[in-house]
Amino acid sequence: MKIVSGIYGGRPLKTLEGKTTRPTSDKVRGAIFNMIGPYFEGGRVLDLYAGSGGLSIEAVSRGMSSAVLVERERKAQAIVAEKFELLKMDAERALEQVSGEFDLIFLDPPYAKEQIVADIEKMDEKELFSEDVMVVCETDKAVELPEEIACLGIWKEKIYGISKVTVYVR
Numbered sequence: 001m002k003i004v005s006g007i008y009g010g011r012p013l014k015t016l017e018g019k020t021t022r023p024t025s026d027k028v029r030g031a032i033f034n035m036i037g038p039y040f041e042g043g044r045v046l047d048l049y050a051g052s053g054g055l056s057i058e059a060v061s062r063g064m065s066s067a068v069l070v071e072r073e074r075k076a077q078a079i080v081a082e083k084f085e086l087l088k089m090d091a092e093r094a095l096e097q098v099s100g101e102f103d104l105i106f107l108d109p110p111y112a113k114e115q116i117v118a119d120i121e122k123m124d125e126k127e128l129f130s131e132d133v134m135v136v137c138e139t140d141k142a143v144e145l146p147e148e149i150a151c152l153g154i155w156k157e158k159i160y161g162i163s164k165v166t167v168y169v170r
Contacts, residue, residue, distance in 0.1 A: 003057060005038065024138060024163075025161075033062060035158065035167060036134050039062045040059070045059045045060065046102040047070065050069035053069050053071075053084060057084070064103070069084050069087070070094040071087075072088065104136070106136050107120070107138070120135060134169055135169075136166075137166045139163070141159045141161075141163060141164040151170055153169065155167045155168060
């Protein structure tokens with residue numbers, strides 16, 4: 001796996017062996033950024049289920065200013081790039097601690113633990129969304145997310161193999 005495009009384009013991504021994390025494939029990552037960008041002029045990223053950090057690293061490579069990655073799995077924490085802020089805790093605890101507004105948010109929770117609706121509602125409650133926020137959700141293709149969650153509605157939705165990518169905006 002590697003960074004698809006931007007200033008870090010072509011650089012390899014470190015991933016974990018086994019099934020502890022489920023990294024987004026290069027193909028799906030590239031498709032996500034074709035849907036939402038593909039390039040940015042600054043902004044802040046929150047990756048609530050970061051794993052090896054591929055989505056956030058790709059976002060910064062494509063022009064986002066900074067990223068906050070949340071990952072509780074110790075092995076995954078060890079491979080996240082040093083240039084990024086890493087919160088070594090679970091998503092629920094991180095949502096209690098993060099503040100400020102985010103322009104781009106990735107939600108890719110473990111498929112068996114669908115938290116997306118609750119996470120978005122909590123983020124809305126904490127006013128973590130910038131005016132132009134995009135929330136990118138990756139789920140199993142069988143998962144049906146609501147048309148609207150809190151102040152957000154579905155903007156785009158596509159299926160890639162076994163994954164579904166749903167993008168919410170204000």
